[in-house]
Amino acid sequence: MIAAVAGAGAITTMLVGLVTNAVSAQSHWPSWLGWLQAHPWLSFVILGVVTAGLTTLLTALGDHREPVQRPEPAVRPDVGSGPPGAALVLRSLPRDTAAFTDRSAELESLVRSVRAAQETGEALLVHVIDGMPGVGKTTFAVHAGHVLSERFPDGQLFVNLNGHTAGRSPVQAAEALASLLAAAGVPTQQIPVGDDVGAITEARAAMWRSRLADKKALLILDNAASYRQLEPLLPGGRDCLVLVTSRKRLAAHEEVVLPVEALPSDHAVDLFVRLSGRTADTLDRDAVEDLVRLCGYLPLGVSLLAARLRHHPSWSAGDLHERLMAARDRLGELRAGERAVAATFELSYRDLAPERQHFFQCLGFHPGTELDVYVAAALGSVSAVVARQQLEALYDAHLIDEHPxxxxxxxxLLRDYARGLADGGDSMAHVQAVQRVCTYYLAALAVANEHIVRSGSTVPPSAGDAGHVETPVMESRTAALGWLENERPNILACIRQANGFALHDLVVRLAESMAPFLRQAGPWDQAVGLHRTAAGAARRTGDQRALAGALAELGVVRRFMASYSEATEALNEAVTHYDAVGDRSGKADALNQLGIVWYLTADNDASARAQTEALALYRELGDRLGQANALADLGMVRRQTSRFDEAVEAQSEALSIYRDLSDRYGEANSLRDLGIVHSLMGEYGLAAQRQREAFDIYKALDDRVHQAYALNEMGVVQRLIGDLDGARGAHVQALEYFTELGERFGRANSIRHLGVLDRLSGDMPTAIRLLEEALEAYRDLGSRGGEAAALSELGVARGIVGEQDGAAEAFRQSLEILRDLGDRCGETELLNHWGALLRTFGDPTAGRWRFEQALVLAQDIRCPLEEARALEGIGRCDRVIDGPDRAEGTLREALTVYRQLGVSASADDVERLLVSQTG
Structure with a gap:
């Protein structure tokens, strides 16, 4: 039908054109079209008939089209305008519950389906467990997971998608994927980030599918809102089992639906008897049957009723029945879907002591989905000891579930009920509960930050009124990071709730306190959302200092994401606001970060100005850590512009301060950069020593990313002194670390270095393949310096295999980038490579000109290795142009420099050439 419409439309369009131009005498139409040109009025008739026919066809289609299906509710994409969220992911299944009763038919169906698929090698289908609230969907999924766990040895993950959780928006797929990837062991640096929610969701989903491609794992997606929400979370592998629970039927493809209905009457009675602590012969069977009927045969209601009877030994089943009937009368206005268990909630609640009732109400206000003793204490305004007692009592009464x-x-449903009870009283109760739990989190974050913030840095302050708040014990960095990862979803939920209640000061302080963790742990798009929210809160209150702090953090995270223009914009605005309030310390920090961004974008002059200004401010303030940071970053700028003496001076001063402050991380960074500078200056022994010292510190800090960077630099030094095997070992180990940790830039460096080694070893196909791979990675990352280095090496390799034009083009592109970057050392190396290419292909005059350019630069920046290479190149060109006598002096100069540097292989080559001349 669609084809008919399209065809008719095309004919109509053609006829309109023909008829419009039918009387044109400027051209003659071919074939049958000439007949139309000769009979224009008949063409109008044909056009009218076709148009009428098309109209009739479209009308018929409109009258007989299929009913439009209403799309299922979509999970609204988080476009970054609100506070970020995070999914709660358990790395193991929740505890199996004693309240599970006989679901033998459903369980056998599931086990049979899984067993059949595994035995035949077929792909495991998604199993959707649906049913009304309180029917026991999650309990069934967890119990089935425990039964099947041995069939899935690669792990079990449980995700709460908050599809119908009171006070919480459904978890976005991108959030859930980030949490799943982290729980599966993917380093946060490797998790894709960005501003395009759709794109990062697809990228994370692809990584998730790849991660589970060859695994046998079990994934429980609990409380799903729609198929659209969970579809990106489905593994791509054939051997993973996915169990989904939802209150409604989801339109999943290739699914197996396991409806969980209310319990059969006899099963409900058996469950009641088992949980009541009574024997069947001591209970009135008719009363029990009516009790389970009145709560709709739902396991949640049955377990609550049984718990009431167990806690009242003097009650009979008839007494319980009487109380339940009274409760149903009081709750008659509840929605029909909840009425079956609402009376059991009321009965259980009325059985609590007044202080426990209040505590239960407060729990309903928790913005997160899970809580521990300390959060409960904050919500209920009680001590942790009392909170623990209350939680245990509520668990015993089946009013709360316990997780690992x-x-x-x-x-x-209980959360809804608890919140409804509390909302019926003081309208400020909810706001005050959120204030209390946010105050607790501020105090706990201050404890955690003592372990994760670098020595000498300012730890974000606790809440001013947090002196009486009890916090968990965190005795190590590992413990602090573990606590932060567990509490991340809850803290972000608290920030969302505080933002909704216009508690702007709490939003700002919580964001500031979470910043150190999110800087390290990511995912950084989550941090972007958080700091944007904090900036919005600060703007509403007119707090310029808080606004500057939020913008500065936003700029730092944007730098991590390589969004340099956004980073610059945020940091420039932060500097302006810090200036406005006279906060020189904040301004210095923002300038330091701006300098780093400009260094990364090769605006070396701007970077040096920013670091110099930041350094002056730090010195005025007596901030020694700030001084060290600015000096270290200034040293990197000086190195990048080949001002090696100034680089060593700045970096050495930074190193001294870091050591005074016992800042091991800063010390290692300065040592590593000093090693790079010494290598460029031809001081290879000192360079190797500095890199080894840096590596040892990184190893003590368990920082594998920077260990890998140090390994790469050690490999470069080993290559320059002729130890190719040692260099390869270092680069291979670095590559393994970078690949495992998802550090793409470092990985590209390792691949490039290995490509150079293959070129020196004579394996040109492998060298070219690796260098092209590195080049592509650098371009994807936007690293112009890396791109220039890869192009330079690729030009050498292409020249060796005879691709003169390809080599020259690679050199041309590299030279353009290097000159834009102001990297004179890189430019010198490239000019030497280009001179060698021209000499090899029979143009020694042009080659000599390139070598002369390289020599001038090398002597100007004091880069002895490139000076020796330039001298050698000039000598070899002179030998061809004017003969051996003209070349000897220059070649001997090159030999002397090579011997001084300890570059034995190159020195031996020159010496053999000189011997051959005299021979």
Whole structure:
């Protein structure tokens, strides 16, 4: 039908054109079209008939089209306008519950389906467990997971998607994927980030599918809102089992639906008897049957009723029945879908002591989905000891679930009920509860930050009124990071709730306190959302200092994401606001970060100005860590512009301060950069020593990313002194680390260095393949310096295999970038390579001109290795142009420099050439 419409439309369009031009005498139409040109009025008739026919066809289509299906509710994409969210992911299944009752038919169906697929090698289908609230979907999924766990040895993951959780928006797919990838062991640096929610969702989903491609894992997606929400989370492998729970049927493809209905009457009675602590012969069977009928045969309601009877030994089943009937009368206005268990909630709640009732109400206000003793204490305004007692009592009464790690969670229906009870009282109760839990998190974050913030840095302050707040013990960096990862979803949920209640000061302080963790742990797009929210809150209150702090953090994270223009914009605005309030320390920090961004974008003059200004401010303030940071970053700018003496001076002063402050991380960074400078200056022994010292510190800090960077620099030094095997070992180990950790820039460096080694070893095909791979990676990352280095080496390799034009083009592109960057050392190396190419292909005069350019630069920046290479090149060109006598002096100069540097292989080559001349 669509084809018919399209065809008719095309004919109509053609006829309109023909008829419009039918009387044109400027051209003659071919074939049958000439007949139309000769009979224009008949053409109008044909056009009218076709138009009428098309109209009739479209009308018929409109009258008989299929009913439009209403799309399922979509999970609204998070476009970054609101506070970020995070998914709660358990790395193992929640505890199996004693309340599970006989679901033998459903369980057998699931086990049979899984067993059949595994035995035949077929792909495991998604199993959707649906049913009404309180029917036991999650309990069934968890129990089935425990039964099947041995069939999935590569792990079990449980994700709460908050599809119907009171006070929480459904988890976005991108959030859930980030949490799943982290839980599966993917380093946060490797998790894709960006501003395009759709793009990063696709990228994370692809990585997730790849991660589980050859695994046998079990994934429970609990409380799903729609198929659209969970579809990106589905593994691509054939051997992973996915169990989905939802309150409604999801339109999943290739699914197996396992409807979980209310319990059969006899099963509900058996569950009641088992949980009541009574024997069947001591209970009135008719009363029990009516009790389970009144709560809709739902396991949640049955377990609550049984718990009431167990806690009242003097009650009979008839007494419980009487109380339940009274509760149903009081709750008659509840929605029909919840009425079946609402009376059991009321009965259980009325059975609590007044202080426990209040505590239960407060739990309903928790913005997160899980809580521990300390959060509960903050919500209920009680001590941790009392909170623990209350939580244990509520768990015993089946009013709260326990998760691994002494963590607790309210069932969604119980959360609704608890919040409804509290909302019926003081309208400020919710706001005050959120204020209390945010104050607790500020205090706990201050404890955690003591372990993760670098020595000498300012730790974000605790809440001013947090002196009485109890916090968990965190005795190590590992413990602090573990606590932060567990609490991340809850803290971000608190920030969302605080933002909704216009608690702007709390939003700003929580964002500031989470910043050190998110800088390190990511994902950085989550941090961007957080700092944008904080900036918005600060703008509303007119707090320029807080606004500057949020913008500065936003700029730092944008730098991590290589979004340099956005980073510059945020940091420039931060400097302006710091200036406005006279905050010189904040301004210095922002300038330091601006200098780093300009260094990365090769605006070396601007970078040097920013670091120099920041250094002056730090000195005025007596901030020694700030001084060290600015000096170290200034040293890197000086190195990049080949001002090696100034680079050594700045970096050495930074190193001294870092050592005084016992800042091991800063010390290692300065040592590593000093090693690079010494290598460029031809001081290879000192360069190797500095890199080894840096590597040892990184190893002590368990920083594998920077260990890998040090390994690459060690490999470069080993290559320059002729130890190719040692160099290869270092680069291979670095590559393994970078690949494992997802550090793309470092990985590209390792690949480039290995390509150079293959070129020196004579394996040109491998060398070219690796250098092209490195070049592509640098371009993807936007690293112009890396691109220039790869192009330079690729030109050498192409020249060796006879591709003169390809080599020259690579050199041309590299030279253009290097001159834009102001990298004179890189330019010198490239000019030497280009001179060698021209000499090899029979143009020694042009080659000599390139070598002369290189010599001038090398002597100007004091780069002895490139000076020796230039001298050697000039001598070899002179030997061809004017004969051996003209070349001897220059070649001997090159030999002397090579011997001084300890570059034995090159020195031996020159010496053999000189011997051959005299021979």
């Amino acid at each position: 790690g002494s963590r607790y969670r309210l069932h969604d």
